[in-house]
Amino acid sequence: MNSNNPLKPAHVTTRRLLDMKEKSEKISVLTAYDFTMARILDRAGIDVILVGDSASNVFSGHNTTLPITIDEMIYHAKAVVRGVQAETGRAMVVTDMPFMSYQLSSEEALRNAGKIMKEHECDAVKLEGGKVIADTVKRITDVGIPVMGHLGLMPQSIYKYGSYKVRAQEEHEAEQLLEDARLIEEAGAFAIVLEKIPSALAETVTAQLSIPTIGIGAGQSCDGQVLVINDILGLNRAFHPRFVRRYADLGAVIEDAVRHYVDDVKSGSFPDSGESY
Structure with missing residues (x-):
């Protein structure tokens, strides 16, 4: 996705995100699912566009992220990449690997990650989980595919949790999350999303990792923040949790x-x- 046009800003890379953490420069992340929105976000200066499996909710109308398929994610990601390329080309594009596209085995996860990268030229993939997927993260990163992790509230595990309440409030879960974050970093992830966990825990994780943390409902101390574009634009009136700031109606x-x-x-x-x- 890098442009040869010297007038265009430099494309955001994994190295750039590490530099931003080291310089205490906050990282801005938003979701997008289509060409038009991706152009707008890139033009506005967003650092990272996440092609989230939240498309299952806000685009397709499902109650959870579980129904969306890898081919549907690739469809959305292709449109987003084209949108970024049609504008400044600066934003990094990260694509969620959907439910059951990486959980069965490291080999299947690698094949699916490769399919995502080959079919739409995004910059990275994102996986949910800690210790149980650390070997998978390593397998994918070892072949040169950048991986963003995701800990805390993990929407693909919502039926296990039974609710969308804050995670890691108990000491044992907080300790496990911190250990999971270390393992995902050691496995080669370039960043980790921390969703809906106590601010103090997010601050500890951020301080102990050398890679950036991207918060959503995790307080001010994370190295960056991510929200769903539909939420900040007021396109979904029925959904307004406390961690969402609505910038328009x-x-x-x-x-x-x-x-x-x-x-x-x-x-x-x-x-x-x-x-x-």
Whole structure:
């Protein structure tokens, strides 16, 4: 995805993210699932675009992230990569590996990670889990595929948890999360998402790792932050957890625009003579 155009900003890489952590420069991450949104995010200066399996929820309407397939993730990722390439080309694109695309064996995980990388030229893949997937992370990174980890609340394990409550509040779970973070770093991950864990724990993890942490509902001490684009734009009024800051109410704006369009069509005022050939 690197551009030869000297006027374009340098593409964000795993090395750049490490430099940002070392310099205490915060890392901005948002999700995107289509060409148009990816262009907007890249133009706005986002560091990393995550093609999240949250597409299962916000794009396809499922209750969890579990139903989305690897081919559907590749479809969304192709569109996002094209969007970034059509704009400044700066943003790093990371693609979630969906449920059961990496859990069965390290070999299958490697094949699926390779398929994702080959079919849409993204920069990295993301996997959920700690100790149980450390060997898989190592297997994937050993062949040159960058991996971002994900600990804390892991949406692909939601049926095991039984709720979306804060994770690692108990001492034993907090200790396990810290150990998992170390193991994922040792396995070769270049960054780790920390989702919905106590701020103090996130601060400890961030201080003890040499790779960046990306928080979502994990406080201010993480090296970066990630949110779902639909949430910050107010496109989903039914979902507004405390860790989401809404920067716009586009749901209301779009609904109002559509109502005006419907009224204009019904009244015959659209199209007018200037909008006709």
